Amino acid sequence: MYTAVLIKGKTYSVMGHVFHLNQEKEIEKKVYQYLDGNEFFDCKQLDVPADDPKTDDQPKEKPSEEEEEPSLEAKIYTETELKDMKKDGQEAVIVDLGGDPSEFKNESERIAFILKQQEKAGE
Structure with a gap:
């Protein structure tokens, strides 16, 4: 089982989950892997299986460039996409942009x- 807590910002929307400040939320492994290391989140892996060779004491392997998720790149939103978003989704993008x-x-x-x-970032 995995959990994440938003520790910076008000809300954050990612992979179908909406996080609110200081509220712990149970998440899937895929979401944990995406958010782990993000300064806005405190992520935890609970109940590590006994046969899992990885432990918290071992350093995590950094993925090669081919393995890195392309979604880590900043998404460029169109005005139409932003209008179709709910308020909390827009707020999460604002937090992402500082x-x-x-x-x-x-x-x-x-x-x-x-x-x-986005225009400033693209320059």
């Missing part, structure tokens, strides 16, 4: 910020 979701009053302000930050 913003504070509480600074925005409505959807259009959130979308404008995201598009502006």
Whole structure:
């Protein structure tokens, strides 16, 4: 079993899960592997199987470039995709881009910020 706790930001949406600040959530191994090492999360693996050769004492192997998940790259969202998102999804993107979701009053302000930050990052 795996758990994750959002420790920075207000909300974070990833792989069908919506995380809220300081709320522990049970997650699948795939989500754990994606979030482990992310500074916004505290991830834990509970009940490690006895036959599992990996332990917390051993350093984790870094994946080769071919094995790295392409989803770790910053996703570029279109205005239409952002409008189709719910508020918490937009807020998670804002957190990913280094913003504070509480600074925005409505959807259009959130979308404008995201598009502006993506444009800056692409330069």
